[in-house]
Structures are given as structure tokens and as C-alpha cells.
Amino acid sequence: MTGPKKLAESRSLALARPFLGKTVALTFDRPYGSTHPTCGFRYTTNYGFVPGTLAPDGKELDAYFLGPTVPLSTATGTCIAIVHRLFDDDDKLVVIPSDSEVLDDDAIAAAVEFQEEVGCYVIVRR
Numbered sequence: 001m002t003g004p005k006k007l008a009e010s011r012s013l014a015l016a017r018p019f020l021g022k023t024v025a026l027t028f029d030r031p032y033g034s035t036h037p038t039c040g041f042r043y044t045t046n047y048g049f050v051p052g053t054l055a056p057d058g059k060e061l062d063a064y065f066l067g068p069t070v071p072l073s074t075a076t077g078t079c080i081a082i083v084h085r086l087f088d089d090d091d092k093l094v095v096i097p098s099d100s101e102v103l104d105d106d107a108i109a110a111a112v113e114f115q116e117e118v119g120c121y122v123i124v125r126r
Contacts, residue, residue: 010084011056012091013124019050019061019079020126024095026063027051031071036115044114046072056089063093066111067100081108082124083116092116094123 028048035042046068049060064083065075080102081094094108103111105123 010089010091012061012089013082013084015053015055015061016082016084016091016093017124019093020082020124022079023076023098024050024063024079024093025074025076026065026095027074028065028072031073032069033071041114045111046075047115050093055091061093062090063095064112065095066103066108067097080125081105083108083112083121084124085116085121087120 026048028046030036030043030047032043032046046065047062048065049062051060053061055061065072065077067077068075075095075097077095077097077100079093079095083092083094085091092112094112096103108123109116109118
């Protein structure tokens with residue numbers, strides 16, 4: 001009998017882990033309700049990045065900001081989880097307003113389903 005499989009520590013997961021439980025300032029380049037420029041899907045969350053970071057894709061570390069259903073340009077909140085992608089090294093922080101109730105994994109999965117494919121990621125917490 002073997003124990004649980006240890007999650008592979010990708011470069012983006014290693015970059016994202018220190019943000020768990022911390023207050024994070026975000027900038028949104030894909031605000032709530034906008035359309036992806038090439039794929040055409042609609043953003044049902046404010047989606048952006050952590051300024052001053054550098055992810056393995058050469059851009060800033062990406063983040064979903066779950067909560068407000070209005071377009072925002074910036075926000076600050078608490079990082080409650082990471083969407084760890086299994087097939088590419090481009091993980092995403094999950095950030096909520098600091099005064100919000102923490103979401104469970106099912107609520108996070110429902111919030112990111114517009115962009116994340118079931119079975120292609122796991123939700124990582126502390």
C-alpha cells in the first residue's frame with residue numbers, strides 16, 4: 001500500500017506557494033465581463049496578475065479575484081488557494097476580498113470553469 005502521491009513542485013507552483021494566506025495586490029488586464037482576445041470566452045471573474053512577479057511563461061503571476069461581479073482595474077485581497085495546472089507551468093492564484101468568507105474547492109472550481117478544464121488542474125491550499 002502506498003501513501004498519497006506527492007504533488008510535483010513546478011516552477012510556477014513554487015512561485016505561487018509563498019502567496020498562500022497573504023494579502024496580495026492585483027492588477028486586472030481581463031476584468032469581469034471582458035472577452036478573451038483570441039479564445040473568445042467571457043471572463044466571469046476579474047482576472048489579472050501580481051505586479052512585479054515573473055512567472056515561467058515570462059509574464060507576471062496570474063490570479064483570479066473571486067467576489068465582485070463588476071469590472072475592476074486593481075484590487076487587494078487574500079490568497080486562499082492556487083489553481084495548479086497539471087499540463088502546463090502556468091498556475092493561478094485564487095484571491096478573495098479580505099472580508100469575504102473562504103470558498104471551498106467546489107466553489108473555486110465553479111468560479112474558474114470558464115477557463116480551467118476539469119481534470120487538468122488541482123486546487124492547492126496551505
